Amino acid sequence: MRRTVKLLLAALLSAAVTVNLVAFMQARAMTYFSDGGARTGGPGQLSALDKIAVLLSGVNIPRPRNGQTPAEWAPAFETHHFQNTDGITLEAWYVAGADDRPVVALFHGYAASKSALLSVARVFHELGYYVLLVDFYGSGGSTGSGRLCGAAVWRLACVR
Numbered sequence: 001m002r003r004t005v006k007l008l009l010a011a012l013l014s015a016a017v018t019v020n021l022v023a024f025m026q027a028r029a030m031t032y033f034s035d036g037g038a039r040t041g042g043p044g045q046l047s048a049l050d051k052i053a054v055l056l057s058g059v060n061i062p063r064p065r066n067g068q069t070p071a072e073w074a075p076a077f078e079t080h081h082f083q084n085t086d087g088i089t090l091e092a093w094y095v096a097g098a099d100d101r102p103v104v105a106l107f108h109g110y111a112a113s114k115s116a117l118l119s120v121a122r123v124f125h126e127l128g129y130y131v132l133l134v135d136f137y138g139s140g141g142s143t144g145s146g147r148l149c150g151a152a153v154w155r156l157a158c159v160r
Contacts, residue, residue: 001141022056031060033138033145036062064108064117066140070133073122079141090134091141092131095121097121098103113140 040059041122043051070077074095083089093114097103104124106117121131135142 026058033063034060061111064111064113066113066138068115068118078093092132092134095125095131097140103127103130103132107134
């Protein structure tokens with residue numbers, strides 16, 4: 001009976017360690033952009049072996065890059081850089097609008113860059129608004145490639 005209890009406890013401990021290791025690999029894959037390679041496809045595009053590999057190691061998300069600029073519809077846009085004390089720089093594009101309009105700040109989604117927001121920015125610009133498009137840490141023209149800064153991006157501890 002004691003041997004069975006010990007084996008059961010060892011199996012439970014092994015299962016807990018395995019689940020935590022897999023969770024760690026998934027979390028790491030979601031918070032670190034890779035330097036290259038293809039982005040992991042959706043579940044319908046993966047073979048059974050690929051699905052197992054993704055389950056164990058996580059998805060591959062290449063560093064997002066800016067493919068275009070507002071130069072097509074706003075030739076006088078400005079590029080600004082905001083640097084923190086660690087030397088990490090966030091890049092933003094600023095497009096001037098009409099004098100009496102406010103600024104609309106646009107922030108891209110996960111694993112994207114500010115160039116993905118150009119069509120929305122153009123609409124706001126045509127309405128006369130000033131537009132600020134910002135790349136988060138590790139995306140587009142901003143520096144960094146490891147851990148995503150996450151919610152701390154706009155705290156003074158991360159960006160000054």
